Amino acid sequence: MSEQICTLSTGDKVYFYDKSIVIFFNGKRKVLSTSVYNGGYHEDYLAVYNYDGKQGSGMPCEVLADTYVEHMRLVSKRLALNPDLVTGMGTAASMENAVVEKLTYKELTVTAIVTGGIETNGGRVGDPSDYYKPLEKVGKCGTINIMLILDCDMPPGALARALVTCTEAKTAAIQELLAGSNYSTGLATGSGTDQTIIVANPERDLYFETTGKHSKIGELIGKAVTKAVKGALEKQAGLNPELQHNVFRRLKRFGILPGSMWQEYQANTKAEVKPVYLLAAENLAKDKAMLTYTSLYAHLLDQFLWQLISAEEMQLAGQSLLDTLATYYNVGNQQITQADLEGMLASWKLLFNEIVAAQAA
Secondary structure, eight states: OEEEEEETTTTTTEEEETTTEEEEEEEESEEOOOOOOOEEEEEEOEEEEEEEESSSSSSSSSOOOSSSSHHHHHHHTTOOTTTTTTEEEEEESSSGOOEEEEEETTTTEEEEEEEEOOTTTTOOOTTOOOOOSSOOOOOOSSEEEEEEESSOOHHHHHHHHHHHHHHHHHHHHHHHOOOOOOSSBBBEEETOEEEEEEETTTTTSSSSSSOTTTTHOOOOOOHHHEEEEHHHHHHOOOOOOHHSSSSSHGGGGGGGHHHHHHHHHHHHHOOOOOHHHHHHHHHHHHOOOHHHHHHHHHHHHHHHHTTSSSSHHHHHHHHHHHHHHHHHHTOOOOOOOOOOOHHHHHHHHHHHHHHOOOOOO
């Protein structure tokens, strides 16, 4: 399948072909790329692209060479691009799920083209990591990939600042979805392999020296990227507010999953039919009262871990929330006897399963 996706305000044409989205430049462009392949700042490139490296649905990324750079050079040749005059990003996200967002203010246009998914690779900056090699692994594919086109001219430093603004916008989108890290109890700030390419147009007379949050161009970057990232995450993995309206989604980063909750329920009640419990638990997990008060409970845990409140303050407020839930669902109160993360989670789990048992009676 091949198609022209759009023509940008710069006159550059955007095509989808060979599992890739390619922007062909219509003139001279300033490019800043985080890619290992031809990354950095350049003014002589002819195109940039985002490439779906999966071999097929559910399959790993293809490997065309021994090194990532040589692999991407071969990808460029397959796309009929000069491998020395382009930069590109690899991803495991489907190009069909790309989202294009364009914002305009007076004579300025900002366009974000984003693919993304963080279900398996989402993490919080500073999470524990065991990967340490001088060279990037060949099969390592980016997860949230952003191509940001700014139809104006600017110095290289402002282009670099645009990268900061763009990254903040990506993180804001993820935070607003309360997506959890897969590697810690924290909220995700991105994936471990995100990549970004930013393009400015030096052929325009429109010139900016700053792209931070106090500038109008910074505002447009923030709004366009935030909306595009949210759209891409929804299209790729169904990640949206409706999906997140579930306590198991909110508490997954703390190790609370339907399967583990069933094991504790079975140990205490001797129940034998797992699917009956799972159906009841999932219904309760989406209930408005359970979701709302549990969301507040989780934020108490975050504030305690961030050292914004003490263990005593966390326990006091947490107990009030558990008491409210117990009253709402007409079950006995569950006391928090241990003022730490483990104690708070244990008390919530006991109350949740007590409510399930009461509703099943």
